Amino acid sequence: MKNLRWISWRHNSSSLPTNFPQQELRCLILSGGLQKQLWKGYKYLPSLRMIKLHCLKNLNMTPDFGGLPNLERFMLSRCPHLEEIHPSIGDLERLIFLVIASCDNLKMLPPIKKLENLSISECNKLSLVRKKVASSDLSHNLEHLTNFFVTVFPCCSENVYDDELSMDVEYLEEPLLLYNSIKKQTGLHFISRGLRKLILNDCHLGDEDMESDVWDLPNLQELNLSQNDFSRLDFTILKLPWLKWLDVSFCYSLLKLSNLPSSIAVLRADDCYLLETAGNISNCKWLWKASLMGKNEIDGDIILESMLQGNAIEDHFISLNLSGHYIPKGFVGKLVKGDTFTLQLPHNWYDNFCGFLVCNANSYPAPCVKISIKQELDKDSQYEVWSVSNEATRRHIKSTYIGYVSFKSLRRHTSWSSSDDCDTIFFSLCNKYKTSSKSESMFLAKLIPKGDVMQTTEVATDCLEFYEEEREYGKTFTIQHHSKSSIKIIWDPLN
Template sequence: MGGIGKTTIAKAVYNCIYEEFEGSSFLEALEQQNDLLKLQKQLLSEILKEKDLIKIGNVDRGINVIKERLCKKRVLVVLDGVNESCQVDKLIRGCRGFGNGSRIIITTRDESFLNRVKVDEKYMVQTLSPEDSMNLFSLHAFKQDHPKEDYEDLSKEVVRYAGGLPLALEVLGSLLSHKREWHNVVDQLKRIPQASIQEKLKISFDALDDNEKFIFLDIACFFIGMDRNYVSKILHGCDFFPEIGLSILTRLSLVSINYKNQLRMHDLLRDMGREIVREKYPDSPEKRSRLWDPDDVRVVLTRQNGTAEIEGLVVNFPQPKDSQWSTKAFADMSKLRLLQLNYVQLRGDFRHFSTNELSWLCWHGFPYKSIPTSFHLENLVILDMQYSTIRKVWKEAKFLKKLEILNLSHSHCLKKTPDFLELPNLEKLILEDCTSLVQIHHSIGHLEKLVFLNLRDCTSLMNLPSSLEESKSLRQLIISGCSKLGCGITTSPAPVSGLHLLRRLCLSYCNTLESAIPADIGRLQSLQELDLSSNAFCSLPDLNHLSELKLLVLDDCNKLQSLPELPLNLKALHADSWSLKTLTNLETLSSLKELRLCWNRFSSLPVSINRLSQLQELWLSNSKKLQSIPELPPRLENLCADGCTSMMRYNNNLEFLTPEWMDRPHADHRAGHGDMELPRPCNIFLPGREIPSWFSYPKKGRSATFTVPFDRKIRGLNVCAVYATANGNTLDFDYAAFISINDKTAQRSWTYRQRVMLPANYRRHIWLCHIPHNSDWMPPIHSKSRVQPSTCFRGGNRYKVLVSTSNSFVVLKCAVQLVFEGNSNADRRGLLLIDDVPWAEKIRAHDDVDARCRGSPSDRGVPTNNVKWAPYIGPITIRQRVALPSMLLMHPDPPYDDLIEAIDHEQANNQSKKQTSHCFEFITESNCARVLLGIITRCCDHTDPTSPR
């Protein structure tokens, strides 16, 4: 059944466990996708994290590539919405060759399909219970988990008719949340058969006005998965009101927008919308308003019997097909607004296209040398002809006053652009990978609304028109990969230096030489992002006047000798793979938050780097000559120095690490906080073999246990782990690691999740993590709330810390340190609370110990020659002596298998030292363990922080 939550559950499971695998992929809504080659590439790209390197010529080759590349890898794959056996066969035929522990999850509406593909386990998703149904409905109807008092009875009726189906509960709740009168809706539900879920959902559709209905049906039939802004332009060109319509559809849960700004719609809602279109003429597809089904489209185009009722038609072949249709098939489609003909070949005169209302034309693989003059495109808003064979866009100028987006990317035969004076409202021009393009019409500078120009990888382009600097609106200019452009951007006057509103400029891989960057680039006072990577210049002009610049990318500029003076407001500097051996002028970048210096040759960082008071991320990966790291800035949250192999030889990599630095506060200037000091999270990744010395008693393996003292407020938690790739393997991409906290006393657990940078050319690595009390911890799966360390640690409770990684790693050592409120810097050494030492190994008390403890005052104390736990227990203060009786009551049955070590470096005066010996006057062999547990749970006193504990 659709709408029962199969995809939601699959996503929840995927999000919980995907980081425990070497690679993972979630292929969503397969029933809506017929491009298996694209899915194969997505599967490999997501698992291998090689976005641009997956080259597959055909589906059969893709099957073999998947087998080869994923062989022996422990992977997680979710195939969502499978409805054909060939999808499983083409995507995971070689799954038996995946690594041990791999998991493949398939969701489908057809149980018999699972029997055909011989799955190992099946799980039938059940409808929600009445209680859970009421909670979900109330969340959407009342924004709380229970109904309002006056609506309880009506809510129960709606929930009953929804039949426990999550989608129906969500849609109906959203609908009723904006209605005062519910009785009409409830009466409609009563008239609908209990099994007809689509009819129940249709109540929400019927409540829409005409504008919203048109938008809903267009999305259901054509635009699921497309960018919201892209679709809004199309709908606006059809004289709809997409901003209002999409807002209402989203509010009613009929449409959703994901994190990629893509339009999403549940399968049931999609099917309902398409059924609304189909049911008007179930046996006559030529009379329907929208055609999306390939079989229906084939029938109409073959019979050439299209009618004026057709407003939208989509043919989306993944690659060229041999079948051809005549243009006469479109002769009577006078109301056609939306047309997609990907990889379709038409024969005949384009005069037969009688429509003047076409707003969107998407024709990938357009098979002609130019767009026919007779093709009516006067009202076109978007023209998308990627992968076409066009040489000249059109032979005669066409005035397209409404055209906003022109995309001719990957048209390898295109040599010239059209005259842009005929396209006065053009906003986006995309010509990426037009490898034969040699000329851009000079009229481009007169496009008053052009905001985006992409010329990436136009490898034959040698010059930009000088008129470009006259553009009054251009915000983004991408000319990366234009290898012949070279000095073409430095003609006088420079065509880019006059773009005063430009915010993003990409000049990477342009083969620019010495002085090729325009000297007056500083005139671009609105520029926020500048990418100059992979060029051959030796110096840069003054960039100090780019006052709005936030990101500067200088990766692979191997001939660059020095940095110019940079703007003070710069937020991020990327400078990987430089030839520089020293760094200068960095301390002036007072606003810098991110600094990338990977694959560099310098042996040290300037001491002045600690003056970068706003720096939060520092990347030094694979800088193999780097020998040491100086004191770091106070707000740094992430330091990645993986692959810095010289740091291991010189053994200087941890000098800057102190508990004081890990627990450093920062000023929080958010609204309502003023200048309140809050701790910052911190993650450091370094090559190394040893835990820092200020972590006492590092443990072998990946776990440590401790007991939290009473009456102490937790400020945060420090965790350190030494880990390595399993079997000494070298890996190429990052994984996740988890810090799990298990409260053994209260039987609760939490998880802190963090990406871990992998070792590159060495075996051992250090992860040092500080988690402040205001960090969010992941709760158990069944819990809905997140917790913080300050609330999950309770005095007297015993905890186990577990550092978990994927199977590609092994944790060799770990150490834990609790950080308390109110501790001075000198006290931090004593916050370690490790208790993995067996009790029997530390306690060897004999009968004479008890007697000697009861002797004269001069004999009172613990005989260190007989009691082996003496080095672990320091003198006990008067305050703790008084509290002993209550402490004993809290541990009536102490664990005898472990010694809990707790040390607190409070300075004790001489008087307290003299009186602490009385604490032991009633210790006997029978209650020795109980007394010790009570004492150490309170935290003991050390006068000498360096003495044995």
């Protein structure tokens, strides 16, 4: 075992074996142990890159980090008796990733120099003291914070008693982020302008918080403000010039979004029941994905038209989710009943069309559409046309999903040659949530002529600006298979 590099130890013993190899060990994962400390004193593990500690019920102190010079990731969860993280963690030059969750008695975090990713949740007694995580050393090293983000959960601001307010902010060095629900001392305070990702969901943020002058974050790219209490967001006040991903879902009081930054690529505003407008998004040329599900007053035609006028029409995908009662006018009365649809391609289609648009309206959530571009299928398909202007029909529909795929993007990123041998696009719906024969699905797909969509300026598109990061359950569009004569795509609108 002298070359052992990875240990994952699930046990109920009160001590960790001491005879494991130390020089080559890269990863140490411990869970379910009864020990109060991992080891006594100082232990030199020069190659160790990651430590994960989970459900160590008696652990009251982390080890001395002085012997772990190359540690990069430290994850700590469900250690209820842990009160302190050894101060030597602040001397680690390579530590960039720190996760602390469900450590109810943790009271203090030492300053840490070059963190890029920080997540804190369910650490009730850390509510005020956690501000010390950002020290003057951190603020002087913002050039290292290219991917820094902070996660704040509501449980981090609960269970704070009035006598704890004696720990005044002036005793805490340069707080990175603070949210307090205490009436005597409320507000948001940002110091690090190097933040790129910020999650503030369910933090009871109101209009006064969103109109504060603390929102000058020039490097922020991703912002999650879901489940908050504000009624409006004005991005002339929120100075976020490079914001690409915004989530305001479940903000039940939200009435208005205005002046979205032109850099925005992804907008999520599901179940914002009072939302009336997303403002003028005609300048949001990178917007390719928007989700506005649930009852609201948004005009889906305006959103779709603006997205089709953006950069995605030539070089990317488009995915738009709307509440079921809203069918864009270009599809009203034309949708075809069924779980499949076939779109025939005319001669010289690649020269005349920039891509294809597909609409799926159905009575159940979370569809997944398989798209195949290839030679004509052998069997003919018969369809029953429904008029969706009929109110009885609309009541069956829960969700409407609109997707767009550009031919140019497919040709650029795959071996597909867009050959004239391909004359059919076949759409099929697969959905594990479809539970009964009464479930209804309707389709329509159409080609978008190149002359129909005019770009105001010719741009050299950098696809990184579309900010298509893979999420927990995958990507919105996934190229499953491709060859010179065919291609298969999975479109999952909820990813």
